Amino acid sequence: MTDQPDYDIRITVETSYIEDQSDPLSERYVFSYTITIENTGKAAAKLINRHWIITDANGDVQEVRGEGVVGEKPHLKPGEAFRYTSGTVMQTPVGSMSGSYEMITDDNNTFDVEIPMFTLSIPGVLH
Numbered sequence: 001m002t003d004q005p006d007y008d009i010r011i012t013v014e015t016s017y018i019e020d021q022s023d024p025l026s027e028r029y030v031f032s033y034t035i036t037i038e039n040t041g042k043a044a045a046k047l048i049n050r051h052w053i054i055t056d057a058n059g060d061v062q063e064v065r066g067e068g069v070v071g072e073k074p075h076l077k078p079g080e081a082f083r084y085t086s087g088t089v090m091q092t093p094v095g096s097m098s099g100s101y102e103m104i105t106d107d108n109n110t111f112d113v114e115i116p117m118f119t120l121s122i123p124g125v126l127h
Contacts, residue, residue, distance in 0.1 A: 008041030009076075009103060009113040017122045018087065027091040031120040034085040035069070037101070037113075039076035045111075046075040047082070049102040052115075057092035069101075094121040 014034045021030040039045060052064040067073065074082035088097065098117035104110045 005041050006043040007045065007103070007105065007109075007111050008039070009045065009101070010036075010038040010040050011101075011113065011115050012036045012038070013115075013118045015118060015120050017120075019122075022122075024093070029090045029093050029095075029120075029122060030087060031090070031095075032085055032087040033097065033118070033120070034083065035115075036081055036083045037074065037076065038081040039078055042078055043105045043107075044075065044077045045103040045105050047073055047101050048104050048110075050099065051102075052097055052099040054088055054090070054095065054097050056090045056095040060091070064099075088120070090120065093125050094119065096120065 012035070016032045018030040018032055022028055037047065047068060050066055050069055054062040054064065070084045070086055072084070076082060096117050096119050099115045101113045101115065102110060103113055
């Protein structure tokens with residue numbers, strides 16, 4: 001059996017199309033995403049910064065950087081999780097997001113956690 005790593009953060013994502021806030025005739029597609037950040041490692045860590053890369057079907061890219069998530073900087077002890085919902089607006093009915101979270105441990109070591117790419121799409125567009 002291998003040792004559990006000190007820094008191990010698991011990211012899971014759920015997405016939704018927000019039809020009542022979208023206006024396809026104006027090329028406005030609103031999506032929400034719910035992220036669960038779970039500390040599966042041995043060291044406590046705090047999320048301090050986020051970096052998003054949002055790409056629409058036209059290949060237009062937006063980069064978003066900022067402190068924390070939804071106004072918070074969650075501190076996660078081993079076994080704890082933090083879940084939040086946010087959103088984005090795109091000009092196309094399909095797009096993707098990926099990025100990273102910068103974390104810091106209680107002993108001031110920083111590390112990045114990759115947010116795997118996920119797809120945003122209106123229902124029925126992708127199989």
